[in-house]
Amino acid sequence: MKEVAVVGGSGFVGGELLRLLLRHPEVRITQVTSDSMAGRSIGRSHPNLRKATDLTYIRHSALTPADVTFVATPHGESMSRTPELLASGGTVIDLSADFRLRDPALYPKYYHAAHPHPELLGESVLGLPELYRERLRAARLIAVPGCIATAAILALRPLVDAHLLGPSPVVVDSKSGSSASGRDSGPAGLHAERAGVMRAYAPEGHRHTAEIEQETGSRIALTCHAVEAVRGVLATCHAFLARPVEEKELWRTYRSAYGSEPFVRIVHESDGLYREPEPKILAGTNYCDIGFAVDRHAERVVALAALDNLMKGAAGGAVQCFNVRHGFPETTALEFLGLHPI
Amino acid sequence: MTQCPECEATVENRAMVIGEIFPCRDCGTELEVTGNEPLAVMPAPKEAEDWGE
Numbered sequence: 487m488k489e490v491a492v493v494g495g496s497g498f499v500g501g502e503l504l505r506l507l508l509r510h511p512e513v514r515i516t517q518v519t520s521d522s523m524a525g526r527s528i529g530r531s532h533p534n535l536r537k538a539t540d541l542t543y544i545r546h547s548a549l550t551p552a553d554v555t556f557v558a559t560p561h562g563e564s565m566s567r568t569p570e571l572l573a574s575g576g577t578v579i580d581l582s583a584d585f586r587l588r589d590p591a592l593y594p595k596y597y598h599a600a601h602p603h604p605e606l607l608g609e610s611v612l613g614l615p616e617l618y619r620e621r622l623r624a625a626r627l628i629a630v631p632g633c634i635a636t637a638a639i640l641a642l643r644p645l646v647d648a649h650l651l652g653p654s655p656v657v658v659d660s661k662s663g664s665s666a667s668g669r670d671s672g673p674a675g676l677h678a679e680r681a682g683v684m685r686a687y688a689p690e691g692h693r694h695t696a697e698i699e700q701e702t703g704s705r706i707a708l709t710c711h712a713v714e715a716v717r718g719v720l721a722t723c724h725a726f727l728a729r730p731v732e733e734k735e736l737w738r739t740y741r742s743a744y745g746s747e748p749f750v751r752i753v754h755e756s757d758g759l760y761r762e763p764e765p766k767i768l769a770g771t772n773y774c775d776i777g778f779a780v781d782r783h784a785e786r787v788v789a790l791a792a793l794d795n796l797m798k799g800a801a802g803g804a805v806q807c808f809n810v811r812h813g814f815p816e817t818t819a820l821e822f823l824g825l826h827p828i
Numbered sequence: 829m830t831q832c833p834e835c836e837a838t839v840e841n842r843a844m845v846i847g848e849i850f851p852c853r854d855c856g857t858e859l860e861v862t863g864n865e866p867l868a869v870m871p872a873p874k875e876a877e878d879w880g881e
Contacts, residue, residue, distance in 0.1 A: 754855060
């Protein structure tokens with residue numbers, strides 16, 4: 487049994503973390519912080535958790551050491567506080583971008599601030615069990631990657647490892663639901679602005695570019711769209727091949743990478759409505775579905791990845807890392823299969 | 829045991845009979861059993877739209 491604190495519990499990711507951790511058989515949540523909600527019940531910000539807990543929010547400054555601290559604050563807020571959390575002896579699982587990038591020079595470029603503790607960037611382990619399971623088992627500081635980055639990395643990394651990609655940049659076209667921008671997304675999140683939207687909100691320069699490049703070694707051309715959905719990310723990756731490739735080779739490549747992974751499914755079916763990955767049916771699940779197609783005309787592979795941005799793309803991924811780190815079965819508290827129809 | 833001719837997924841013999849049609853577990857292709865000692869499969873013919881009238 488681990489005593490767990492959640493820092494920044496009132497946001498969408500914090501709520502999803504609490505939903506999972508409240509039903510985790512090896513977790514006792516001792517503290518949930520939120521300066522804006524201090525003194526109020528968890529159910530006030532997360533109505534789905536009504537009567538599931540008697541916990542109330544406390545201020546960040548009242549936080550005391552825990553076995554594991556999940557940090558779900560906005561980017562930039564945990565950079566300074568993390569050394570103190572680590573000094574208390576517990577594990578820190580950070581869901582912000584503050585410890586994802588190993589190169590400190592990238593923080594001013596993508597996050598507009600120098601990193602105050604670059605010495606921790608080398609220690610931090612990226613929270614992708616599919617890539618770093620063994621390192622996660624002993625990690626003190628785990629940085630869960632961004633939702634779009636998670637999808638794109640899982641779609642592309644097997645192709646990179648199999649040396650299938652040519653020298654051209656890889657184009658990643660992502661579509662995201664509105665919860666990906668958080669609870670305080672400003673005017674862009676208003677129903678009047680968001681309803682019916684198909685907006686290219688970041689035609690280039692999105693900060694997840696750095697994470698995807700770090701983990702694939704490829705030059706990434708990322709364009710991000712907002713679409714009419716609450717949850718979900720679909721990353722469509724257009725990668726130009728180093729040589730002609732048959733679909734069977736891609737099956738072998740992806741099966742070799744993910745055949746035994748509990749939360750990555752290869753979805754490329756010959757018939758039916760859901761032949762390729764579709765985020766809609768993944769809402770609330772920790773799955774990342776990966777699909778692909780070969781475009782022989784353009785010598786291109788189209789690699790697709792779908793996930794729930796709040797789950798595999800954030801809180802679910804964090805709980806999966808928690809399970810790996812502490813030796814619990816990796817699927818604990820993450821076994822929801824989703825809804826259909828939804 | 830054999831492989832799906834479309835995606836190379838392992839197909840195990842579950843006492844299937846010749847002519848039996850079943851979906852590949854990985855790619856969903858409908859496969860028809862064409863032999864069982866050893867097991868052999870091929871993509872099942874799709875339903876034709878022209879019935880020869």
